[in-house]
Amino acid sequence: MSFQPVKFYQTGTFTVGNRLLPPEERSVQAQAKRYNSINSGHRACQGCGEALGARYAIDAAMEAVDGQLICANATGCLEVFSTPYPETSWQVPWIHSLFGNTAAVATGIAAALKVKKQQGEPRNIRVVAQGGDGGTTDIGFGCLSGMFERNDDVLYICYDNGGYMNTGIQRSSATPPAARTATTMAVGAEPGNVFGQGKFVPAIAMAHEIPYVATATVADLRDLEAKVRRAMEIRGARYIHILVPCPLGWGTASNETIRIARLAKETGMFPVFEAEHGEVKSVLAIRHPLPVEEYLKPQKRYAHLFGKTPQVEVIARLQELADRNIRKYGLLDGGER
């Protein structure tokens, strides 16, 4: 577990805040004067998981480094909805890079800060790079891998909503199997995204044996904040991969964003863990195990699996993927590793 959960305080540490806890044990998001790094007025869809995840993560990072933070942001939803020229929702020093080069831009900022430090800059200014799954796992992957292998002092945060959502929901290498997108339509013998393709970048990041790799979802705020805090304590290349449901692309109701993220974790479809130097150190255990249907059914991108003739074989294959995650990361036993 990434943080020490508090029990028996009505809601313990499950809720954002808890009036029964001492203030120092409450989350960053519970503070009346939180940073609100990404402010109101942005143009994200109703119930956007990415807007929420970005505020969770960047607020936690800002808190961890006392506001001494620079953000580099890849092209993608997050950039488009937050910063239509000349307006911006960001309340942090923020730079928009190209689609594919955010990791390299962040590397450059980190290098510049290092030089400035040598020249007498008194502040410890840190760098975060962030992007969606398209900018991270596809287009920006070369720059990202380079940043990892050089162990540059950057925290890279990927907000994974499983596709290119702002251009019209095209498939990315993070789109899960069987999911319908504009480029993997629910037609033909094997409707939706094919099995056996795509990649799970957290595992690739671990293969670089960088100091810190973690996954998180917008459904577990305490876990997410603890991981960002931990990442900011470390120097070198760090990677956090946050699952952020997309109501538009996934075909879910706007109020269900957090519930869907929770189901992804509870069914084992998305393993939540943290790793140091390529080794898994802790996992966020499944609290109430559920079959994958619970996660799939509310999403229209999987609607073709539940038509008149339910695609039981496809569902079984997805269940196999979830079971493999559960086995691999020990998601049922709390990851006592």
Next chain:
Amino acid sequence: MDKPFAITLDPGSSLANKTGSWRTFRPVYLDRLPPCNAACPAGENIQGWLYHAESGDYEQAWRALTENNPLPAIMGRVCYHPCQGACNRQFVDSAVGINAVERFLGDEAIKRGWAFGKPMKRSGKRVLVVGAGPSGLSAAYHLARYGHAVEIHEAGPFAGGMMRFGIPKYRLPREVIEAEVQRILDMGVTLKLNTKVANIADAMKAGHFDAAFLAVGAHIGKRAFIPAADATRIVDAISVLRSMEGEEKPMLGRRVVVYGGGNTAIDVARTAKRMGAEEAIIVYRRTREKAPAHDSEIEEALQEGIMVKWLSTIKQADAGEITIEKMALDDKGFPQPTGEFEKLAADSVVLALGQDVDLGLLEGVPGLEVKNGVVQVGPNMMTGHAGIFAGGDMVPSERTVTVAVGHGKKAARHIDAWLAGEAYAPPPKHEVATFDKLNSWYYSEAPHQVRPVLDIIRRQSTFEEVVQGLDEGNTQFEARRCLSCGNCFECDNCYGVCPDNAVIKLGPGKRFQFNYDYCKGCGVCATECPCGAIKMVPEEN
């Protein structure tokens, strides 16, 4: 042009973009009625007082509790807690032990000597309360708080009514009654013991009372015709329990048969066992499921070795022996005789077949309506005679202490309004916070804390209290199991989960506010609110 290369506009904030205009549904905060509160016959704000107990502010919790019910230490022992039957936590693991927390608060108040506030004003009106049972005491308490001069006339030698003469000591120690009654008297309520009101009209005139609340209870044991030999000892349960309070304890013999299936039957059988009876057998014509006695009491009695003959009636009583007939339920669920008989050794037969009301004091009062042996009252608890109100066991009711307390409160409100020449209109009830309104994910796993129980040998031979209390540690734990159904407990979830920062945190105790300039109406806050205190409503246009 002092702008950097390729820059033509000043950077602006997205706050200029009022995304609230996207909204088709708007979230609104509301208080829903917690099911415990909805189920409480005394109208307690249970969620409200648990809220204070959760943070360890027991005095505030007790004060919130006694807004509605002045007898928490008694309630925490004898109430059949319909609140717990309604508690939403039962769908998570098991219901919150509300009754146990209530008892802790009541006991804590006695221990610490917490007193009720004195009435703020004096109305100059005088109200007579007849009967110092739960209903009369509750009415007296509330009337005193409204500033009326209250006088209780009690026929018996002690206050407490059926709590004293009907409920045995092992369930309700007498010091507890004394302490909670005294606290009410300390508010300035006058209690006259051994003062039987023979005629209500005369008593009101003599004492210059402006209104009266009758709560004389139901103390006359019902009889049933049982062919019996002269030597058979047949007594009624209420007189047995009543004589337990006096010097002369009842003589029941070694083998006692109790006839009836209500709580009184259980009480008297358990009392007989403690008095030294080798056998205490309950004979009841229907089944355990159909018995009016509370199941936990039946369970406790069985643990203590009380035997029960379900589906049986007493046909005949002879010296030292009775004849019972086996019954069978017909398809409508009514017991029918089977013609199968059985002999049972018995030194005495105790009839626990319910009680009637002594209506003597109402003679000659015009307008009163009596039906099925009880006084009829309107929704305002007033009898057919203006200014005379009634409650508790003497009006149609479930005849429990809690219902009686609720009657007392309700009557007091109406009496207060009536004395001012007005009519009391209860505020509209909020919609009930049913389990489907909650998001139970957020509540910690927390097993129910069980109250310790006296060991079985002492339960069979002494009148020591059977069910013990929780200590402070597990009381607070139990209180924190409350889901706070329908009422914001400031968990910050709405504030945290809004993707648009459209929730304003107002600070401790002040809850939250929506910023409709930016709220897009996604509904995440309402879905993720643990306690169901947010509702999505369609926008007008």
